[in-house]
Amino acid sequence: MEDSHIVDLYWARDDRASAATQEKYGTQCQRLAENLLDSPEDGEECVNEALYRLWSTIPPQRPESLWAYLQRTVRNLAIDRWRRRQARKRGEGLAALSLELEECCPAALTAPSAEREAEAREITDCLSRWLGGLNREDRILFLRRYWYGDRLEDLAARRGVSANRLAQKMYRLRGSLRKALEKEGIVL
């Protein structure tokens, strides 16, 4: 089914929208979530949550690329889930306490402040410019590793190069990004 048709189903509040999304992109989403969370169970939950999130946000959203919208949603949820897991691991410390309290905070308090949003946008813009300046091979390599969470060994095997050489390449790419961020005065 065409993506635009699936989006139309969401807009028509037709139950088949989620099933069609799951059928078309479920495996890819599961792989992404598993890569990021290193757990099939968490990955599955994350994908289900993402499908629910799509149902809740389309409409009013009408994504131009349903695939990209879904991938972003899965990735964001995976990062949130990972944060919670980390906080839980830290036990009864402040991180866990603040996480618990976050659940009872009104949306206005937990929503990112305008300042934080502006900062995040600034970093994203700088990242996008830096990515735009890379050649396509490097850009894909960087994103496969840090957006999709592909294993270095798999990336190396697909390129027919040693993991060692690719690790050096990644090291240099990270160095180049660091320079780009510093050049634009971005302090993380």
Place this chain on the structure above:
Amino acid sequence: MSQKSVKLLDALGGIPDRYLEESREDRPRRRFRAWGAVAACLVAVIALGVAVRGGWLPFAGGGGAGGHGSGEGFQAFNRYAGPVFPLTLEEENIAISARREVTLDFQSWEQSQAVQVTDRYTLRNDSQDPQTLEVLYPFAGTLAQAGQWPDLTLDGTPLESGLRKGEIPGTTSSLDSLLSGEAYQAMLEDPEYRILSLDTMPEAEHVPVTVYELTDLWGPEQEDGSVADPVLQVTVRYDPAVTEVWCFGFDQARTDPESGCQVLCISLNRAKQNPETGAYLLVKGEDVRSMDLQGRTETGEDGEQVEAGAEVNRREADLDEALNEIAEVYRQETYGDALSTPEEKALFYGRFLARWEESGETALEDALSDNAAMMLYRTAEITVPPESSVTLTATLEKDWSGSRTMTDTVGYEVATRMGSNLQWEQQQAVLEDRGQITIAQENFGFDLKKGIRTVPMEEELLRLDVRG
């Protein structure tokens, strides 16, 4: 994981869809050449009646310059991959006339947003004598993408081709500041513009260097969780008046050229994965005064000392041999088969020297993975028999051009006469959209709704903006 890196991971979530789509599938391109199998005698191929008669439309004009650009009504690019250029000859030849058909194929566009270009030329010799031609196929290419440079075939058989480089001497050879076809045209028409041969590193022949090769690196065991990312730090001291130190295989290099000190680091975790892979220091001029190896818990000022070391082998060599050896190490470990010809190696060395002179970069692999586009030419010698024609085809993958204001659209341009001295009879373009794209804007004359996919090319510069 620190808050800083989480911020970066979050920020990555907001990058444009275009980059996500581009990296949706990880299918690195590799190219396999058949240089060895292609005999030079192929240039004397007997021409067959290969000119495609049907569908050709009259083309006005010869090899002159001028005409219109594609600028009117289009968004200006802020990332420009350059146009698809027309073939040209080393020396103008009035006995030869040319017809051209450029096919833009979007078959695999969804994966890479690059268009597959088949640029086919029918070269006709109307004279009574065979005409031997040095053909030059121009393209904008980077060293990092050497594996994707155009291939040439003659009547369907791969041509053994060379490589040349175009530049205005004394200026930077990078094309990154050229953001339109008109800017490229201005460069090509500059009276100072030259197409240079790439010989085998003449500046490097018979230049003695001392080569230090570091192998068998060792350091703290990884089980010892107290040292997460240890490095081997190599500090070399030298007299900057008489010595230059270049490196390869290190993860970080910091140079203080005034005091003659270079500090280099190798990640021991990385090195442990492949202990047989070495790192190199090339010392040109007098040997270094000292070289200290020291293990550190991390790079930078905060690192504390740990037990680590490496085998250091010292030998003397000629610079071109050492560079060839390094290029070979790089070639075997990285994408495709870049640096497999002497010209490519010469280009690498030239690019390294330019970077070194411009900004003091001492890491050889930075030149090898250089993203700066250069004006390059695939070259080949062909013979067109009397009163016959041959078909020369260039195949390439053309990267997209884009603008910040057209986030969901990418563009491609084709130049018809720019920099070419051929006598043109006809040129036409064929669009193989494969249902992958919709046209946002163009001046070729394509109309997918009406099924118009083959059009004559009459403008100087043609542009096609598409979205998925």
